[in-house]
Amino acid sequence: MELKDKLLASFMAFESSVDIDSNVHDLRVEAIKKFEDDGFPTKKLEAWKYTSLYSVLKHDYSVFPKGEPRLEYADIKQYFIHDIDSYKIVFVDGKYSSYLSQTTHDGIDVCLMSAALNKPKYRMVIDKYFNKAARNEGLSALNTAFSQEGAYIHIPKNKVVEKPIQILHFATGTETGLMLQPRNLIIVDENSHLEIIERHQSLTDNPVLTNCVTEIFTNKRAIIDYYKVQNDKQTASLIDNTYINQKQESVASVHTFSFGGKLTRNNLNFYQNGQRINSNLKGVTIIGEKQHVDHNTLVHHIEPNCESHQDYKSIIGDSAIGVFNGKIVVEKEAQKTNAFQANNNLLVSDKATMNTKPQLEIFADDVKCSHGCTIGQLDESAMFYLQSRGIPKKEARALLMYAFSNDILSSVKIPEVKQRITKLIAQKLNVNLGFDL
Amino acid sequence: MPTVLADVANLSPYKITMNKYTEDDLREELKTKEYEYGFYTDIASDTFPIGLNEDIVRAISLKKEEPEWMTEWRLDAFKNWKEMVEPEWANIHYKKPDFQAISYYSAPSSKPKYDSLDEVDPELLATFKKLGISIDEQKKLSGVAMDVVIDSVSVATSFKKTLAEKGIIFCSISEAIKEHPELVKKYIGSVVPQKDNFYAALNSAVFSDGSFCYIPKGVRCPMELSTYFRINQAGTGQFERTLVIADKGSYVSYLEGCTAPSRDENQLHAAVVELIALDDSEIKYSTVQNWYPGNSEGKGGVYNFVTKRGLCETNAKISWTQVETGSAITWKYPSCILKGDNSVGEFYSIAVTNNYQQADTGTKMIHLGKNTKSTIISKGISAGKSQNSYRGLVHISPRADNARNFSQCDSLLMGNACGAHTFPYIEAKNKTAKIEHEATTSKIGEDQIFYCNQRGINTEKAIALIVNGFSKEVLNKLPMEFAVEAQKLLEISLEGSVG
Numbered sequence: 053m054e055l056k057d058k059l060l061a062s063f064m065a066f067e068s069s070v071d072i073d074s075n076v077h078d079l080r081v082e083a084i085k086k087f088e089d090d091g092f093p094t095k096k097l098e099a100w101k102y103t104s105l106y107s108v109l110k111h112d113y114s115v116f117p118k119g120e121p122r123l124e125y126a127d128i129k130q131y132f133i134h135d136i137d138s139y140k141i142v143f144v145d146g147k148y149s150s151y152l153s154q155t156t157h158d159g160i161d162v163c164l165m166s167a168a169l170n171k172p173k174y175r176m177v178i179d180k181y182f183n184k185a186a187r188n189e190g191l192s193a194l195n196t197a198f199s200q201e202g203a204y205i206h207i208p209k210n211k212v213v214e215k216p217i218q219i220l221h222f223a224t225g226t227e228t229g230l231m232l233q234p235r236n237l238i239i240v241d242e243n244s245h246l247e248i249i250e251r252h253q254s255l256t257d258n259p260v261l262t263n264c265v266t267e268i269f270t271n272k273r274a275i276i277d278y279y280k281v282q283n284d285k286q287t288a289s290l291i292d293n294t295y296i297n298q299k300q301e302s303v304a305s306v307h308t309f310s311f312g313g314k315l316t317r318n319n320l321n322f323y324q325n326g327q328r329i330n331s332n333l334k335g336v337t338i339i340g341e342k343q344h345v346d347h348n349t350l351v352h353h354i355e356p357n358c359e360s361h362q363d364y365k366s367i368i369g370d371s372a373i374g375v376f377n378g379k380i381v382v383e384k385e386a387q388k389t390n391a392f393q394a395n396n397n398l399l400v401s402d403k404a405t406m407n408t409k410p411q412l413e414i415f416a417d418d419v420k421c422s423h424g425c426t427i428g429q430l431d432e433s434a435m436f437y438l439q440s441r442g443i444p445k446k447e448a449r450a451l452l453m454y455a456f457s458n459d460i461l462s463s464v465k466i467p468e469v470k471q472r473i474t475k476l477i478a479q480k481l482n483v484n485l486g487f488d489l
Numbered sequence: 490m491p492t493v494l495a496d497v498a499n500l501s502p503y504k505i506t507m508n509k510y511t512e513d514d515l516r517e518e519l520k521t522k523e524y525e526y527g528f529y530t531d532i533a534s535d536t537f538p539i540g541l542n543e544d545i546v547r548a549i550s551l552k553k554e555e556p557e558w559m560t561e562w563r564l565d566a567f568k569n570w571k572e573m574v575e576p577e578w579a580n581i582h583y584k585k586p587d588f589q590a591i592s593y594y595s596a597p598s599s600k601p602k603y604d605s606l607d608e609v610d611p612e613l614l615a616t617f618k619k620l621g622i623s624i625d626e627q628k629k630l631s632g633v634a635m636d637v638v639i640d641s642v643s644v645a646t647s648f649k650k651t652l653a654e655k656g657i658i659f660c661s662i663s664e665a666i667k668e669h670p671e672l673v674k675k676y677i678g679s680v681v682p683q684k685d686n687f688y689a690a691l692n693s694a695v696f697s698d699g700s701f702c703y704i705p706k707g708v709r710c711p712m713e714l715s716t717y718f719r720i721n722q723a724g725t726g727q728f729e730r731t732l733v734i735a736d737k738g739s740y741v742s743y744l745e746g747c748t749a750p751s752r753d754e755n756q757l758h759a760a761v762v763e764l765i766a767l768d769d770s771e772i773k774y775s776t777v778q779n780w781y782p783g784n785s786e787g788k789g790g791v792y793n794f795v796t797k798r799g800l801c802e803t804n805a806k807i808s809w810t811q812v813e814t815g816s817a818i819t820w821k822y823p824s825c826i827l828k829g830d831n832s833v834g835e836f837y838s839i840a841v842t843n844n845y846q847q848a849d850t851g852t853k854m855i856h857l858g859k860n861t862k863s864t865i866i867s868k869g870i871s872a873g874k875s876q877n878s879y880r881g882l883v884h885i886s887p888r889a890d891n892a893r894n895f896s897q898c899d900s901l902l903m904g905n906a907c908g909a910h911t912f913p914y915i916e917a918k919n920k921t922a923k924i925e926h927e928a929t930t931s932k933i934g935e936d937q938i939f940y941c942n943q944r945g946i947n948t949e950k951a952i953a954l955i956v957n958g959f960s961k962e963v964l965n966k967l968p969m970e971f972a973v974e975a976q977k978l979l980e981i982s983l984e985g986s987v988g
Binding site: 098102384387397399400401402403404405406407408409410411412413414415416417418419420421422423424425426427428429 | 900
């Protein structure tokens with residue numbers, strides 16, 4: 053059975069297994085209808101021109117994982133940023149794992165989507181925010197239809213969350229193929245500050261497909277830093293849909309580090325509903341073999357005096373394919389917008405491909421918008437410089453590549469995350485950089 | 490030179506009232522300026538019944554006294570066209586033309602052909618005078634040979650003898666089909682196949698006329714070749730077909746410029762231009778397009794759906810330069826297929842949109858050969874309620890080692906009712922590729938004006954300076970003779986502010 057039919061057929065069963073009287077019931081029904089119309093995106097859609105889901109969708113995925121697999125912390129410790137104190141929300145095969153997690157209700161809500169959807173005390177918040185930022189189309193609609201579990205984080209006014217929050221999704225491989233659809237809702241109220249680290253990890257060689265939706269709301273002067281670490285196995289694919297709705301003077305930054313996975317698609321959308329907003333989108337992509345990473349970003353400037361800053365760097369090797377599709381829309385009310393976008397790419401193998409489409413749509417006249425995009429190779433004179441000083445070729449290349457991606461790392465605010473990413477880069481480039489940052 | 494300045498003052502529609510000329514004035518002027526060349530020449534036309542079917546295609550072919558293979562070629566294209574649908578991906582919105590409500594052939598009936606200009610219909614000559622492009626003047630002053638196309642049929646060809654001495658063939662495509670069938674047969678449709686796209690297929694089926702140019706081996710064309718197109722008969726779509734072939738080691742600079750009378754119905758224009766640059770040759774193709782853009786309410790105006798493409802063999806070079814100011818809708822992507830090693834493609838464009846005009850224009854650079862190079866400079870200026878899009882593709886194929894591309898797309902916005910968009914597609918499949926792309930969007934900054942004011946340059950001059958500087962890179966690429974002509978033809982915002 054085609055995956056689409058399978059999903060449509062299992063929707064009824066899903067609805068009756070969760071609370072059919074739930075207040076999001078109507079949303080789910082509407083969403084599944086939308087998905088039935090849209091289906092999975094194909095290359096005929098402009099936004100999916102360079103990314104085909106065919107090879108991912110052909111597997112047989114189990115939509116409702118059975119069993120309750122147990123994981124020992126020792127086995128998965130390496131996937132945590134374990135050297136810092138943090139809140140943790142851990143999911144194993146889509147199910148919340150309480151003994152691996154560390155949540156709180158003390159002044160802030162760091163808990164579960166299922167609780168938020170079902171408990172009456174969250175009703176007002178859910179009514180106000182749930183599915184209000186996500187677009188009702190294709191894969192996001194599919195996620196909405198099956199939305200049940202994920203992280204729910206609500207930071208009230210004037211709180212600086214001291215510890216970062218780690219959200220981890222594990223797939224254990226008790227199923228031959230697994231489709232996961234986590235749904236996260238993050239609300240940061242006035243003047244609050246929050247840091248999040250998110251990771252999807254497969255522990256098996258069985259195919260895993262994750263279709264994740266994260267909605268983030270930043271109210272007045274709120275600050276959020278979101279780090280996405282994508283270093284999954286080559287059998288796992290990820291479609292990440294993130295929608296960020298910003299209010300005035302808020303600052304939202306998303307760093308995406310894409311090193312692993314078979315196919316990774318990041319749909320990252322910023323909506324600036326207020327003045328003097330700042331949005332930052334950064335990304336480092338280092339891929340090889342037959343990996344495919346697609347960054348699809350949107351920054352929608354709706355009101356005046358806002359800024360956005362995008363910087364994506366990729367190193368593409370082997371037969372890998374990199375895609376960058378960055379869109380900036382400036383509405384005509386959004387005067388004095390300052391939007392910047394850069395996309396720099398290194399192709400390091402004969403069969404590597406990079407497709408990039410930086411796109412500007414501007415309706416206001418008093419704006420500064422620019423984008424730059426390059427595709428090139430390592431500087432030969434720099435290589436010569438390093439080699440003439442006794443640094444072997446491989447290390448010299450790695451050093452230069454590390455330097456290439458270092459701009460992005462400099463804006464990472466958690467030192468431990470920076471260290472971890474540096475290690476991952478060294479691992480990915482297969483060298484010892486000889487220094488620790 | 491005071492006399493020259495006085496002349497300019499007389500010619501200028503703005504009457505040199507520029508003492509306190511500001512950006513607002515410029516914007517106002519852009520809003521209210523009516524199309525200057527909106528007149529209609531009354532020449533009895535020989536027009537076909539409206540509609541399109543196989544018989545019409547045959548009739549066009551018969552009318553043009555074409556050989557059998559050409560008729561078949563047209564019918565083949567028509568068959569393909571029937572299967573195709575109009576493209577909808579472009580960032581333009583318009584009422585689709587009814588292809589059955591158009592007459593597919595219209596030619597001035599004052600036939601046969603003329604040997605000298607004296608025989609030409611005086612009214613026709615008057616048309617050129619109004620446009621300020623009198624053939625006599627052109628001949629004497631600029632040494633430009635003109636193949637004038639009025640409503641699809643060539644009525645005058647000049648300098649033919651000079652060109653013939655060099656072995657250069659410069660004639661209408663219908664004449665070429667009759668006299669040089671081997672060349673036409675070999676190259677027509679080789680760069681833009683019949684079923685390339687909806688409009689190219691339509692053009693292949695019904696093209697009425699156009700220009701043909703062949704430069705023999707090693708010949709450097711001694712003058713700029715120029716064609717003026719003009720849509721004349723109301724309700725007539727015009728479908729030109731241009732074929733330029735530069736044989737090994739040759740060089741040609743080809744100019745194309747157009748104006749159309751002010752008519753209320755939307756006129757359809759679907760031209761096809763094919764350039765073939767054989768080994769070591771160079772083609773420079775310049776266009777000034779100033780068709781009727783519709784009135785200030787967005788009513789009327791020409792639909793311009795053009796397919797232009799060039800093929801570069803080894804060491805060849807094709808350079809497209811375009812100044813697009815007219816048409817209600819522009820859909821145009823002059824492209825280069827860099828097939829041969831070391832070939833070079835260039836694209837320089839200024840697109841100005843005003844009122845309700847919409848332009849979706851850009852280029853495609855397809856790198857197939859090794860060491861191929863391409864440059865894209867695109868300048869968009871939007872005013873009024875217009876929408877201006879750049880859409881470009883740079884494709885580096887796996888074989889194209891050491892390919893190099895530089896693209897720059899700048900947009901200038903005047904007023905907050907207009908829009909500027911960029912859709913650059915970049916596809917690299919070779920690790921030795923070096924690609925750079927830059928785009929900026931801005932208005933004339935108050936700080937820039939202030940900077941100039943501070944140094945004793947008044948605001949009007951400052952705007953002139955900035956706008957001129959903004960488009961200079963492209964204007965400089967126009968051939969000398971044409972640059973002057975372009976200024977005359979354009980009547981765009983730039984000139985108003987430049988004075």
